Amino acid sequence: MTLPTADCRAAPGEFAPRVDRARCEGKAACVPACPYGVFSVGTMADADFHALPLFARLKVWAHGKQTAFTPNADACRACGRCVAACPEKAISLERVRPA
Numbered sequence: 001m002t003l004p005t006a007d008c009r010a011a012p013g014e015f016a017p018r019v020d021r022a023r024c025e026g027k028a029a030c031v032p033a034c035p036y037g038v039f040s041v042g043t044m045a046d047a048d049f050h051a052l053p054l055f056a057r058l059k060v061w062a063h064g065k066q067t068a069f070t071p072n073a074d075a076c077r078a079c080g081r082c083v084a085a086c087p088e089k090a091i092s093l094e095r096v097r098p099a
């Protein structure tokens with residue numbers, strides 16, 4: 001886990017990372033990048049897998065259906081490290097609560 005720094009400015013729960021399931025290849029770069037332990041990587045649920053477009057399903061299947069989850073999204077401080085760390089550009093930050 002990376003230690004938090006001054007670039008983590010948002011209040012917890014103000015922003016949350018969103019993982020694009022069609023892009024994520026489960027490489028887990030986000031897990032060590034996040035100072036607050038927001039991410040885990042596991043197997044995509046069948047319903048999410050079947051909701052993907054065909055090409056994305058093939059890509060996800062080729063990577064063992066591994067994908068990033070955000071079990072601790074409420075802890076996000078919007079530092080952006082996960083966005084920068086993801087080699088597939090699968091993560092974006094969304095405001096989930098007004099400042």
Ligand code: SF4
Pocket residue numbers: 008017033034035036037038075076077078079080081082083093
């Ligand atoms: S922006 Fe990403 S790395 Fe930073 S706290 Fe939020 S989830 Fe963790």
